[in-house]
Amino acid sequence: MTSSYPSLTRALAEALVDVLWFIDGSEDEQMDQDDAVKVTEGAAHVVSTLSSDQQQELIILLREMAAAETNPARREFLEEFPESFGLIDDLS
Numbered sequence: 001m002t003s004s005y006p007s008l009t010r011a012l013a014e015a016l017v018d019v020l021w022f023i024d025g026s027e028d029e030q031m032d033q034d035d036a037v038k039v040t041e042g043a044a045h046v047v048s049t050l051s052s053d054q055q056q057e058l059i060i061l062l063r064e065m066a067a068a069e070t071n072p073a074r075r076e077f078l079e080e081f082p083e084s085f086g087l088i089d090d091l092s
Helices: 008-025 033-048 052-068 072-084
Strands: none
Touching: 008 033, 008 052, 008 072, 052 072
């Protein structure tokens, strides 16, 4: 079986975004909000501990993913991800 992802990093970035996109869009009835915050903060912590090179690689992947995304809401989520998760200070 051949992977549809060009690299492990891309596959993991896609998986991370999928989980956080699901959490972001979940209603209170779908997911306990305390659990949602814990997962989101945990992901933000992991991202914050990446080296500068790894953070840059993730930012590039997120931009590529946003450019290819056809769902406008998910594209916006991807575009805002670097700032929301502390990879960059602002999007200017």
